[in-house]
Amino acid sequence: MPKIGMEEIRKDQVIEAAINAIVSKGLSNLSMKDIATQASVSTGIIYHYFESKEDLLMQVLKASFRQSHEKVMETVGPLKPSQDKLMKHLENINLVPKDNPEYMAVFLNYLGEANHNPKIRDMINKLFNNLTDYIGQYLRNVSDDKQQLKNLPVMIIALGIGLGTMWTLNNQLYDIDEMDQSLKTLISNYLANENGGKSK
Structure with a gap:
């Protein structure tokens, strides 16, 4: 479980990773695993902060x-x-x-x-x-x-x-x-x- 106070930092980290993944792979080929790899976190961590892939993409x-x-x-x-x-x-x-x-x-x-x-x-x-x-x-x-x-x-x-x-x-x-x-x-x-x- 991430430390209290790290939520915004982790969210920003995941969003930045998603941006980099979109730039390198394109939106249509993007998976949550790609984003997790780019952010050096598990997909579970991403789903802890974002309800779904669509939610994350809208935040991006x-x-x-x-x-x-x-x-x-x-x-x-x-x-x-x-x-x-x-x-x-x-x-x-x-x-x-x-x-x-x-x-x-x-x-x-x-x-x-x-x-x-x-x-x-x-x-x-x-x-x-x-x-x-x-x-x-x-x-x-x-x-x-x-x-x-x-x-x-x-x-x-x-x-x-x-x-x-x-x-x-x-x-x-x-x-x-x-x-x-x-x-x-x-x-x-x-x-x-x-x-x-x-x-x-």
Whole structure:
């Protein structure tokens, strides 16, 4: 029986081991034995802390999202001007596959399962909704054109996921540092265009 006070440490240890196992084996091939081996614990210890494999996998997804969210809060949150927040957020989004490749690998594995698993789909949709709301909040002062801003949060998220997926699968496809400036220029030009986001 694990010592009292070790519960959170052991849970984090198992979650980290599950992340490593997903990165190395893939979600569809993953077994509790793989995770136990990676964590250097017995499967019984894992089931002591997590009700089932699905429970553990949901906690892994939550932990991955939380780490990504904390990075945004640390770097974007303290900035005051909305334009500065936007540029820093774009920088963060662009660098995710380079700075946190484990997150991208886990995210892509879960994304592949989302169509078949309602719980995973709901959690990913919750992430998208939270990101959209957060970006929308700090964009309010970037432009007076409400129609222009309406779809911008979704566009930013889609660009980030698309670029991150492509670079994760083939990091020779484009220069990620050059893409940082290209992404910022693209969004800045969109905002500078008075007709941006409007149908002609």
